[in-house]
Amino acid sequence: MTDASNTPPNNHLKIGVIGGGMAGSTIALRLAEQGFAVSLFEAGPSLVNGPPICHLHAGGNLYRDISDQQCLQLLEQSIETLRVYPHSANIRPTVIAVPRKDPEHPEHLIPRLKLLKQRYQALVTQDECNAVLGHPDEYFRLYSREDMERLAQRELPDCAKTADDWMIPVARHLDLNNFQYPFVLVQEYGVSVFRLAATVSLALDALGHCQVHTSTQVTGLAHLPQPNQWRITYQSFDENKTDVISREIEVDYVINACGYRTGTLDNLASHPRQRLVEFKAAYVTHWQDSQADWPEVIFHGQRGTPEGMAQLTPYPDGYFQLHGMTPEITLFQDGLVRSTATSAQPELSESFKAKLKNGWQPQEAEARTQRAIAHLAQFIPAYQSAVIGGPPLFGAQQIPGDDPSLRAADVSFAGQRYARAEIVKASSALAAAERILEQLVCEGMISESASGACNRWEERFSTTQQLSLEAIVEKAEQLAAARCFPTALALPVGQLKTPVND
Numbered sequence: 001m002t003d004a005s006n007t008p009p010n011n012h013l014k015i016g017v018i019g020g021g022m023a024g025s026t027i028a029l030r031l032a033e034q035g036f037a038v039s040l041f042e043a044g045p046s047l048v049n050g051p052p053i054c055h056l057h058a059g060g061n062l063y064r065d066i067s068d069q070q071c072l073q074l075l076e077q078s079i080e081t082l083r084v085y086p087h088s089a090n091i092r093p094t095v096i097a098v099p100r101k102d103p104e105h106p107e108h109l110i111p112r113l114k115l116l117k118q119r120y121q122a123l124v125t126q127d128e129c130n131a132v133l134g135h136p137d138e139y140f141r142l143y144s145r146e147d148m149e150r151l152a153q154r155e156l157p158d159c160a161k162t163a164d165d166w167m168i169p170v171a172r173h174l175d176l177n178n179f180q181y182p183f184v185l186v187q188e189y190g191v192s193v194f195r196l197a198a199t200v201s202l203a204l205d206a207l208g209h210c211q212v213h214t215s216t217q218v219t220g221l222a223h224l225p226q227p228n229q230w231r232i233t234y235q236s237f238d239e240n241k242t243d244v245i246s247r248e249i250e251v252d253y254v255i256n257a258c259g260y261r262t263g264t265l266d267n268l269a270s271h272p273r274q275r276l277v278e279f280k281a282a283y284v285t286h287w288q289d290s291q292a293d294w295p296e297v298i299f300h301g302q303r304g305t306p307e308g309m310a311q312l313t314p315y316p317d318g319y320f321q322l323h324g325m326t327p328e329i330t331l332f333q334d335g336l337v338r339s340t341a342t343s344a345q346p347e348l349s350e351s352f353k354a355k356l357k358n359g360w361q362p363q364e365a366e367a368r369t370q371r372a373i374a375h376l377a378q379f380i381p382a383y384q385s386a387v388i389g390g391p392p393l394f395g396a397q398q399i400p401g402d403d404p405s406l407r408a409a410d411v412s413f414a415g416q417r418y419a420r421a422e423i424v425k426a427s428s429a430l431a432a433a434e435r436i437l438e439q440l441v442c443e444g445m446i447s448e449s450a451s452g453a454c455n456r457w458e459e460r461f462s463t464t465q466q467l468s469l470e471a472i473v474e475k476a477e478q479l480a481a482a483r484c485f486p487t488a489l490a491l492p493v494g495q496l497k498t499p500v501n502d
Contacts, residue, residue, distance in 0.1 A: 011036070011209070013036050013037065013253065013446070014249075014251040014252050014253075015031050015036045015038045015251060015255065016038075016041070016230060016232050016251035016253070017041070017255045017257055018221075018254065018255065018265055019259055019262075020214065020257075021049070021257065022423065022429045023259070023423045024257030024258075024421060025197075025201075026084075026200065026430060027257060027421060027429070027436060028040040028204065028212075029433075029461065029463070030461065031209075031210075031433070031437075032210035033207065033461060034450065035209055036209060037209055038209060038210040039249055040204070040211070040212045040213065041213045041216050041234055042212070042213065042214045042215075042216065043218075045214055046201065046214060046479060046482070047201050047212070047214070048196050049483065050259050050260075051280060051393075051395030051396065051397045052321070052394065052395065053192075053193040053196065054190055054191065054192075054193070054313045055094075055191065055296065055311075056082070056189045056190065056191045057078060057188065057407070057425050057427060058074065058075055058078035058188045058189065059071050059075045059078070059116040060074040060075075060408075061094065061109070061116075062094075062188075062309070063405070064109065066406075066407050069408075070408040071115075071116060072115070072119055073408040074425065074428075075119060075120060076119075077408070077427040077431055078133075078188075078427045079120075079132055079133065080427070080430045080457055081426070082132040083130070083458060084460075084461045085191075085199050087195055087199065087473075088191050088192055089189050089190065089191055089192075089492075089494075090190030091190075091492075091493060092295050092296065092314065093185050093295045093296070094186050094188040094189075094296040094297075095170055095185050095186075095296065095298065096183070096184040096186065097170075097179050097183055097299050098179065099178060099180070099299060099379070100178055104300065106183070106184060107182075113139070117136060117140060120133065120136045120139050121136035124136050129458075133187040133188075138187065139187050140187070141184075141186075142183070142184060143167060143181075143182050143183040145176065147167075147183075148167075148170075148174075148183060149176065151171035152168075152176070154168050156169060156291060156292045160292075160293035163185050165293070166294075167183070169292035169293070170295065170297060173380050173383075188296070189494075190296060190313060190493065191426065192476065194476035194480045194485075194490040196426065198473075198475035198490075199467060201479075202472065203461075203464050203467065206463050213234065213236060215237065216234050216235065218232060219234060219246070220232070220234075220248075220268065221233070221254065223415070223418075228416060228417065229251060229252055230253070230418075231248055231249070232248060232249050232250075232251060232254070233246065233247070233248045234248070234249075235247075252445070253417045253418075253440070254418050255421060255436060256418070256420045259397070260277045260395070260397060262344075262398050262421075262422065263277075263344035263345025264344075264345045266345070266420070271344070271418065271420075273344040273400070273414070274338075274400075274402060275338075275344065275346065275398050275401065276398065276399040276404055277336075277337050277396050277398050277399070278337075279335040279348060279352045279355075279394070279396045280330050281368065281392045281393065281395075282311075282321050282322060282323050282330060283323075283329070283373075283388075283392050283393075284321055284388070284390035284391065284486065284489070285322055285372070285386045285387065286319055286320075286386060286387055287318050287383060287385065287386040288386075288387075290320075295314070296312065297311075297379075298311055299311075299312075301325065303331075304325065304326070304331060305326065306326055306328075307326075308324060308325030308329075308330075308331070309324075310322070310323065310325075310375050310379060311323035311324075312380070314493070315486075315488050315489050315493070316491045316493065317488040317491075319390075319486055319488045319489060321489075322369075322372040322373070322376055324371065324375040324376075326375065329368060329371050329372045329375055335348075335352065356394075360391065360394070365391060365392050366388060369392065373387075390485045391484055391485065397424060398422060399424055400412065406424060407424050408424070408425070409422050410423055410432040410435055411432040411435045419436050419439060437451040469492065
């Protein structure tokens with residue numbers, strides 16, 4: 001006999017989540033934690049295997065062209081993400097450098113940094129568990145030309161512990177004559193896509209309320225007015241992995257978390273939507289000559305020009321991930337496409353579809369990686385000795401609406417019992433999950449108490465809190481190897497800061 005006291009509060013509802021990227025996996029995990037019967041469908045062989053994720057965007061300081069409101073939103077969402085996924089963070093600061101030839105001045109960044117610092121302090125005062133980015137007084141620091149010249153004379157530390165320690169390799173390797181001042185060091189951390197994937201995979205495996213269907217293609221979606229349900233038709237291999245079998249399931253609510261393919265499901269559900277899709281790539285390199293703990297370094301530049309922003313993201317063992325916001329590196333000619341009046345799904349060209357399905361041709365991967373190395377070497381001359389360290393990290397991301405600069409977005413709703421996860425940045429996944437639960441309350445499908453909204457983040461995601469770093473890293477290394485990337489990209493950098501007691 002089943003013990004009624006252990007019956008999940010929401011087990012009467014069946015939820016279908018289509019898409020197992022960061023949004024779909026997080027939403028499925030949140031719902032499963034609350035006792036929903038969740039079915040998660042992912043076309044790929046594993047979860048969270050989409051566009052390159054490497055930066056937490058805790059304040060959006062990479063993007064000087066977005067609004068202050070988006071930056072504040074990204075700050076709060078990043079803090080929440082670190083509380084839920086503490087072992088996913090790579091704890092090193094981000095340095096922002098503005099080249100002399102750039103038309104903007106670094107002084108223009110300071111008002112926003114002060115605004116973000118003020119909000120971070122307020123969030124920590126509200127709840128000391130929000131102090132995951134270090135002490136608010138240390139959220140950012142400015143470095144003058146004199147400061148950089150002084151640091152350039154210091155020896156590299158064995159292990160970076162202070163802000164100055166992190167800045168030493170920057171000061172030693174850059175031609176300081178080529179930059180405007182001040183330099184900015186800000187407590188924006190990195191995040192490992194492989195440890196995120198490992199965390200959600202292990203957590204969902206531990207929960208009995210979520211059935212994860214990987215290597216599964218959803219082929220049909222139909223609304224059933226009576227009894228107000230959705231029928232999901234899907235295809236997957238049989239137990240012997242030889243024959244494809246078509247199946248169907250009926251659910252009470254559908255969550256479209258298909259990432260750049262969200263419009264495809266919108267078309268099946270007859271829910272038009274305006275959106276953009278952008279194909280992007282980052283490049284894995286190995287700099288054997290690197291003997292230092294590097295921060296992430298952002299060299300600001302005008303997007304889409306040959307002087308586009310350059311991004312150096314460090315990992316253990318001399319591996320670095322590179323972005324160059326030029327059409328020859330991270331951006332692509334015709335890589336940004338729009339939906340139409342007749343289709344909610346923007347259509348990428350066949351060459352992009354081929355990459356997404358089958359991977360890259362070796363010649364193009366090598367050529368773009370070499371361009372990325374050259375782009376960084378104009379700022380860090382010694383980086384010209386770096387070599388290709390693995391295949392590109394790539395994918396397509398959706399952007400709801402028609403503003404390609406939008407970075408903070410979460411979810412929208414259409415018709416009956418249908419939600420779209422529309423995140424642009426990984427840290428927005430939690431906001432999407434919370435808004436879906438709010439919608440279930442508004443539609444009278446669950447009570448407010450059953451949503452768990454009053455619980456602390458650690459209670460809403462209790463399963464992730466019980467996972468050890470060792471187990472997550474082991475799983476992350478397996479995922480990195482299966483995806484043909486260096487396992488160093490799965491390894492942690494630094495340790496998450498403990499709460500602050502003022």
